[in-house]
Amino acid sequence: MSLEQAIRELGDQARQASIQLASVSSDTKDKALQDLAQRLNDSREEIASANQKDLDAAELNGVSGAKLDRLRLTPQRIDALIAGLHDVVALPDPVGEVTRMWRRPNNLQVGRVRIPLGVIGIIYESRPNVTVEAAVLCVKAGNAVILRGGSEAFHSNQCLAGLLQESLQSAGLPSHAVQLVNTTDRTAVSHLLKLEEQIDVMIPRGGEALIRFVAENARMPVLKHYKGVCHVFVDAEADLDMATSICVNAKVQRPGVCNAMETMLVHKQVASDFLPQVAKALQAEGVTLKGCPQTVDILGCDLATEEDWYEEYLDLTLAVRIIDSMEEAIDHIHHYGSQHTEAIVTDNYGNAQSFLQRVLSSLVLVNASTRFNDGFELGLGAEIGISTSRLHAFGPMGLEELTTTKYIAYGQGQIRS
């Protein structure tokens, strides 16, 4: 069997499993997840030994530092996976929810009901934790999943996917509901991306190159997230202490993630008071500032170039711009932003409401840190990723975003005239 045929077979098996899984009770799905929590705990040695093979191979290939660390399944990370499983079990099952129901003039009773998306493909890079985290959310929402992990985590992923399949079987569910692409051959991805009849949606998780490759080559819809160039706008009527606290948190609490602030926009009326105060606090945390000419005049920092306004630093660097009005701040965000997360700090009611309405990013905040753009922080109870494209899901995706709705209709013999 060619690789292309093998991948198509994975797809066909996933499609079959998804049909079974779609009408399984919540209890049965939760039983499989509880079994998995137990099985992960019982299989710590097996997991560690598979993981060690990947770590050894990575070190031989010269991988080190943060990249090697991401590959490591420490006991704490297994604990976190187990705790996460119990959290997912406790979440309500979105499948079967009737989101609305109404009656037509001909007495036909029409409703919309949540059903699983069907088959979800996930293409991800080094962290083997994702194998469990992503698969578990897909299964809870009644979906079959095809996983394609990074080649550097091959043995870890195989071990974890094996445990997942055993747990599915123990609950009487089809083991093909979770399948791992069982090769490191890169052409497997291209074959996967053509299976539009078998896979309902592809979710790439990783660097921008991976995501662009998937978006350009997938024939099925893609839920994707390119980058987060997030802004905080400090308005003329901002509480400057609150603004400092929010800006420092948005920049330094975890600078390497997509919802960290990359550009700070400051109203000219407060610039000379606010900038020295916030710069002192940011510099104490090791942040390097790059500013517009007026900012440079006040702070004496480096000059930002046009490219800086587009930049996702993912690091302790911040671009700072003084602007003349909220209008100009919104224009800047529309022009340079990535529609991810933007916050305004203001005590002015009208500006708060206007900013909330007119900024079209996936999360718009008043007087809070951009770091809240996260499925857990917003209260979704789970997160499979953040979408910066607008179709289907915009922003953090929880269990509900792993479902769609179908229409149902209860009739008494109605025909169309």
Added chain:
Amino acid sequence: MSLEQAIRELGDQARQASIQLASVSSDTKDKALQDLAQRLNDSREEIASANQKDLDAAELNGVSGAKLDRLRLTPQRIDALIAGLHDVVALPDPVGEVTRMWRRPNNLQVGRVRIPLGVIGIIYESRPNVTVEAAVLCVKAGNAVILRGGSEAFHSNQCLAGLLQESLQSAGLPSHAVQLVNTTDRTAVSHLLKLEEQIDVMIPRGGEALIRFVAENARMPVLKHYKGVCHVFVDAEADLDMATSICVNAKVQRPGVCNAMETMLVHKQVASDFLPQVAKALQAEGVTLKGCPQTVDILGCDLATEEDWYEEYLDLTLAVRIIDSMEEAIDHIHHYGSQHTEAIVTDNYGNAQSFLQRVLSSLVLVNASTRFNDGFELGLGAEIGISTSRLHAFGPMGLEELTTTKYIAYGQGQIRS
């Protein structure tokens, strides 16, 4: 300027217009639509003369019959466009609806608000009516739209798009909110499909070849509809008169559309009673039957081949299969169906509920005709198409499906710890 640059410029202009349009009041959008209704009425001669150019060219190219008819903008069709405009004005604006709002433990008040999708691309074939119908729904939901109509309707589309732009301007809206690709060069479509930064979603409307081309080449998400192989399952406990009425309606009321029945599944317990009755009624309407061997035994009709169960006849032909149980009917639908529309006719409560739950098509009905799978019939008030892929929208798409939601958060200085 190359064609590629020109198309990119359309995209950039649409993106700009979409930002303005997203925060415009419902009243302003409705004012533009009301102006268009008046303008269509006042421009009947101009429209007829542009349409005549297309009709003359089509006849020179040997186009005739139904295809020529679809191109024709008769006074009745202009009347229908005007009436449809008034209906759209009367619909509620989906933009700005807060679909949910909740409070987090840290007192952050989080909500989800409907916003427009942004820029919508529509690629369609001969009917010039679509230029107005589709653009109007996009604008009502706050979106900018780029239209690419069929080359055979070029002059008609130009005339209608011109009127649309005049109406937008008369209401103070950006005329780039509705743009027509102003060339019949086919490579323009390929350029459009690459504009993932400018166009949020592509909606192809037309034959399967067009839709497949768009799905395979678009880098942005596509809302698409391949085909409707719709089933009616006549259960053992069906009211056979109701079943006859529903099956005849589903097959003959308008056989050339996607929600017409293509395969009738009949429970073996009622086959010998029901089939002669329904065959008589169907044959009286000119329907040709193709059956499984058991059906042939009863009716003496032609034998159906394996291919017939996949077939979307779009014509007065019907495949008929006798099956042993509801299980088998559901398996048949999952195997051969297109996830479009399926109905069960039954008086058995458990079977009705089970069929509704387990069949995963965009509309599942009990005791009603498949012909109800339509945005107007289901009560959406409008329809821009029917999606048979599950992401974002599954089934008829109305105004709500032309929007997405963003998250908003009202804080009092919250930071993340």
